[in-house]
Amino acid sequence: MQYGLCPLSIVPVRAEANDRAELVTQLIYGDIFEIISNQKNWIQIRIAFDTYEGWIDIKQAFPIEENDFNELKKRFFNCSQDLIEFVETANNQLIPIPIGSNIAATNILQHQFEGQVFNSKTFQKEKIAEIALLYLNAPYLWGGKTPFGIDCSGFTQMVYRICGYALQRDASQQAKQGEALSFIEESEPGDLAFFDNEEGSIIHVGIVLGDNYIIHAHGKVRIDRLDHTGIFNTENKTYSHNLRVIKSI
Structure with a gap:
């Protein structure tokens, strides 16, 4: 090799x-x-x-x-x-x-x-939201992993890596990690929220912030509202993604 x-x-x-x-x-x-x-x-x-x-x-x-x-x-x-x-x-x-x-x-x-x-030799969940905000407004790029272009799972993977935890590359793979929460009210800043399509496939992931907000890469790294239905885009007043599960790593 x-x-x-x-x-x-x-x-x-x-x-x-x-x-x-x-x-x-x-x-x-x-x-x-x-x-x-x-x-x-x-x-x-x-x-x-x-x-x-x-x-x-x-x-x-x-x-x-x-x-x-x-x-x-x-x-x-x-x-x-x-x-x-x-x-x-x-x-x-x-x-x-x-x-x-x-x-x-x-x-x-x-x-x-x-x-x-x-x-970081140990996972530091309390820093996740702080690090995630550094990527705010980074443009979306399929396959990207940097502030100059990043996709949804590249964003979560990099933030978690900086905080000392290894996530897999794709949202569908990351959804198999961690522990599922029963209710959105149980979530904490730094947890991962996953979203599916009409066929039930996981297609999107974001990082939970406090007060029912989420930061995710969609067009750009942005902050939107999060509720039981999914992500509510605060600019166009519509839901952009359907919530499937929230997981605590």
Whole structure:
């Protein structure tokens, strides 16, 4: 098995081995992965954090040894705190990195980082709402995971990661984690609310805030009302999503 890490701010992970293929997720600085296969200038990878698979351009990967891979797996939660920061290369060049980047990778890449690091060894639920608000107004992007473009489950995954907990990548996968609550009144800020379509499939997720509000990625990361029916859009005065379940992680 071969291993690699993401040495750039953001790297697209695609469904197939070409630049026009669907964006399924993103790597951000310091993410590590296993290399499953090769196809010309592309490699198929399995991301260590959530086992998600896809294809990246081989030029955007930095090869690492198995022992470095295993060491970095222990340090998933050494996350940069600011929306955007910089690392400095050995050639004194700057690379911008988004919030949630794994700063533990700087040693291997021989980069210097002087920003704030959130190193959570235990899950800190009380910080979820605070971190979530940092993404407010980030534009929606299918497969995105950064303040410059993010989808609903990428948003919840990144917020929880910064707070020290590993969520899966997709909303339907995240819905299988945690403990279901019987009533919305039992929910606390930081809980996850899941929403389904007419066929009963989970298609959306957001983070519960206090006082019957929710923050979620829909067009942009926004705050709306939450009740027993679902998400009530406060701008157009209609329900945008149907509530399926609220889970406490």
